[in-house]
Amino acid sequence: MSVTIKDVAKKANVAPSTVSRVLSDSPRISETTKKRVRKIMEEMGYHLNINGRVLVRQSTQTIGIVMKDSATHSFENPFFSEILKGISEACHTRDYNLNLTTGESEETIFQDVVKMVQGKRVDGIIVLYSKKDDKVVPYLMEHDFPFVVVGKPLFGANKFMYVDNDNVEAAREATNYLIEYGHKDLGFIGGDLKFEVAKDRLQGFKLAAEQHGIDIQPESVQSIDLSDSVENGKEVVKKMMNSPRRPTGLVITDDYNGLTVMAALQEIQIKVPDDVSIIGFNNTMIAKLANPPLTTVDTNPYQLGYEASDGLINILHTPEMVKRGVIIPTSIVERDSCKPYSPGIKELDAN
Incomplete structure (x- = not known):
C-alpha cells in the first residue's frame, strides 16, 4: 500500500494540512518543521506523483532543468536562453518536455530538485552549472537519479556525463x-x-x-x-x-x-x-x-544545451552506457571592441 499524506502527518505528529503546506513550500510553515516533515517523507518513501501516467508508463517524458541562479537572474542573461534553445531542440526531436526550477535561492532551487526526484516529475535532470559545496549533484548521485552537468565535474567525473568548454x-x-x-x-x-x-x-x-x-x-x-x-x-x-x-x-x-x-x-x-x-x-x-x-x-551555448539534453536522453534509453565528458570547442569572434594599443588613455578625475 502506498504512503499517504495522512501517514506522513501521523508519524510527524502534525496535521495533514501542514504536510500539504510543506509540499507547496508555504511560508506559513517554519523551516524547522519543513526539514523534519521532508525527512519523514523520504524515510517513509512518500512521493507526490504529478499524474497517473507516471504509474502507467513509468516515464514522464520530461527533463528537469536546474538553473545556475534564481530564475529571475538567469533569464536576464541571454546565455541561458541560448542553452535552453539547444536543450529544447533535442527534447522536441525526441518527444520530451521540460520542467525548470523556479526557486529564488539556493535552498529553494534544491527543494525544487527534491520535488522533481521524489515526486517522479521528471525522468532525468540537467544541472546548468558546477560549483563547490553544491547540494544538487551529490543528492542526485546518492539517489542514483539520471543527470548531466553543464560544467566541469568536481568529483565523480567517471560516474556521470558532463558537457563543457575548456x-x-x-x-x-x-x-x-x-x-x-x-x-x-x-x-x-x-x-x-x-x-x-x-x-x-x-x-x-x-x-x-x-x-x-x-x-x-x-x-x-x-x-x-x-x-x-x-x-x-x-x-x-x-x-x-x-x-x-x-x-x-x-x-x-x-x-x-x-x-x-x-x-x-x-x-x-x-x-x-x-x-x-x-x-x-x-x-x-x-x-x-x-x-x-x-x-x-x-562558447556555443546552443550546442552545450543540445549535447547535454541529447546525452541525457541517451542515458535514459540505455542506462548501462558509459558516462562521458563532451568538450564543446570555442572560437574568437572579432568585432569592433578591440584595437592595437596606443598610449594616451585619458586621465580620470580621482574625485
Missing part, C-alpha cells in the same frame, strides 16, 4: 588576443567565483599573463555577480579604472556583464576601443547589439 584555454586565448594587440596593462572582470567556470576563466587569464611576463595588479581583477545591481557593477569598473595602472585591455567573462562595463566606461568618458579594448564571452545577441559590437569568445 574554459581555461578559452580565457588564455582571449587574453592572448589582447596581448597580441600590444596590451600589457590587463584587467579581468569575471563572475561569481563559487562557480567553476569563473575560476577556470580567471586561471586562463592569469596563465596567459604569466606566460608573457605580465604582472597583474590585484585591483585589476574584479567580479560582477548576476545578482549585483547595475550600479554596483559600474562602481567595480570605476574603481578598476581609477587604479594607478589602469588597464587598456579587459577580459570580461560574460557578454551580459560586458554591457555594464561599457556603460560604466561611457559615463567616465573612456572610449571603447580607442582607450580600452574589450573582449567578452559567449557570443550572445548582446555582443552583436552592443555599441561598438563586442569581440567575444563563442
Whole structure:
C-alpha cells in the first residue's frame, strides 16, 4: 500500500494540512518543521506523483532543468536562453518536455530538485552549472537519479556525463588576443567565483599573463555577480579604472556583464576601443547589439544545451552506457571592441 499524506502527518505528529503546506513550500510553515516533515517523507518513501501516467508508463517524458541562479537572474542573461534553445531542440526531436526550477535561492532551487526526484516529475535532470559545496549533484548521485552537468565535474567525473568548454584555454586565448594587440596593462572582470567556470576563466587569464611576463595588479581583477545591481557593477569598473595602472585591455567573462562595463566606461568618458579594448564571452545577441559590437569568445551555448539534453536522453534509453565528458570547442569572434594599443588613455578625475 502506498504512503499517504495522512501517514506522513501521523508519524510527524502534525496535521495533514501542514504536510500539504510543506509540499507547496508555504511560508506559513517554519523551516524547522519543513526539514523534519521532508525527512519523514523520504524515510517513509512518500512521493507526490504529478499524474497517473507516471504509474502507467513509468516515464514522464520530461527533463528537469536546474538553473545556475534564481530564475529571475538567469533569464536576464541571454546565455541561458541560448542553452535552453539547444536543450529544447533535442527534447522536441525526441518527444520530451521540460520542467525548470523556479526557486529564488539556493535552498529553494534544491527543494525544487527534491520535488522533481521524489515526486517522479521528471525522468532525468540537467544541472546548468558546477560549483563547490553544491547540494544538487551529490543528492542526485546518492539517489542514483539520471543527470548531466553543464560544467566541469568536481568529483565523480567517471560516474556521470558532463558537457563543457575548456574554459581555461578559452580565457588564455582571449587574453592572448589582447596581448597580441600590444596590451600589457590587463584587467579581468569575471563572475561569481563559487562557480567553476569563473575560476577556470580567471586561471586562463592569469596563465596567459604569466606566460608573457605580465604582472597583474590585484585591483585589476574584479567580479560582477548576476545578482549585483547595475550600479554596483559600474562602481567595480570605476574603481578598476581609477587604479594607478589602469588597464587598456579587459577580459570580461560574460557578454551580459560586458554591457555594464561599457556603460560604466561611457559615463567616465573612456572610449571603447580607442582607450580600452574589450573582449567578452559567449557570443550572445548582446555582443552583436552592443555599441561598438563586442569581440567575444563563442562558447556555443546552443550546442552545450543540445549535447547535454541529447546525452541525457541517451542515458535514459540505455542506462548501462558509459558516462562521458563532451568538450564543446570555442572560437574568437572579432568585432569592433578591440584595437592595437596606443598610449594616451585619458586621465580620470580621482574625485
